[in-house]
Amino acid sequence: MKPEIGAWVSIASYISLAIIKLIIGYMANSDGVTADGWNNFSDIVASVAILFGIKIAQKPRDHNHPYGHSRAENISSLIAAFIMMSIGLDVVGKGALSLFNGERDEAPQWVAAWAGVFSAFMMLGVYWFNKRLSERVNSQALAAAAKDHLSDALVSIGTVIGVVGAQLHIFWLDPLAAFLIGIMICKTAWHIFSETSHMLTDGFDEQALTTYEQEIAAIEGVKHVSDVKARMVGNQVILDVTICVDADLTVAKSHEIADEVERMMKQQHHVETTHVHIEPDQNLNRS
Known part of the structure; x- marks a missing residue:
């Protein structure tokens, strides 16, 4: 199986989830689901970068690249890490502001929670698929994408927690979950960045x-x-x-x-x- 199949699966998943979450988020009055939808929309850019990296890496060596183009995958992994870090910092910032300053008085509709559950299961499936594929074809870019999918599944779980908390009038659960999930996204992004930069600077085990x-x-x-x-x-x-x-x-x-x-x-x-x-x-x- 070709590695670019994993990138196409990621792109298709993110496009469908972004559309679903943005529509349901606005209809159900859920800021968490809406933000998660924009999160998936930005992930499309990272997936496209990974797709281009995989395509370039498969080009044969030429007079300008005597070792081939394999490091294009490493560059695409760095791009994915930067996008993940920016999203994580944004989630942390908004979660912290809402946690200390915000106060909601209207709970979102239950359909928002079901959207989060569906998204979490879907991203876990994509994570499993790309993780297995990355191990089979030895692709660092797909491995980085799989870690991003796992982070997205955690974001969706946090969204569900926030919606359930709002229904129970525990409104601080939503921003707290967002804050903690943002930290986890940043940690994953840093791990991808440090691992990839170590390889690009000729580090070895x-x-x-x-x-x-x-x-x-x-x-x-x-x-x-x-x-x-x-x-x-x-x-x-x-x-x-x-x-x-x-x-x-x-x-x-x-x-x-x-x-x-x-x-x-x-x-x-x-x-x-x-x-x-x-x-x-x-x-x-x-x-």
Whole structure:
């Protein structure tokens, strides 16, 4: 299944939910549902950005992009994070103002609560679909979109809590739920931003590097590993490793060891690109 299918599912879901919530929000006199509708409307922009990122990432490499265009997905994830953060801060601000200053005297109609319940279940379904798809196609952009879907489901649940609270004349539940959900949206956005920026600045998991080094050092003919580093290019790992071998080995035998390193990394860790640099073992020369 192609990764862009997930983006199209997100766009279709957000368009339908935005229309439904805006109509019901105005008809049922629910500020929460109306705001949630505009929230989904703004999510359409993030989903379109992710769709473009996925499309660009699939372009083959050219003379200007020798490593391909995979990092376009990372950029689209950053855009999604910025949009989520802006929405989260807006929800936090409005929730805080309503919590300390606002006072409602009219409860929205029950249909607003049912709209929130329907939206929550729908977004949970889209979250599950895109999360599974992102794992299958190894797409960071879809993984970021899935986290956004989960945040949207929580927003809808908060809307339901607010409507129920208003019906019970507990009007402060609505702004409190909005405030807490806004915090959760901001937290999710920050997680996506920090994870994506770490990859774009060539950060890599130290534990994974240690595992790579230990397994490469265990290959027959490798005396020790003098250097190992890796970076992410889109969703692919690029590994650079320097190994030391017996200085008396022929070029052909040294090349066989390098091929075994590449083969092991591909089979065991799905690393498609491993650059192996071979050096003579200085300890043997000194002996």
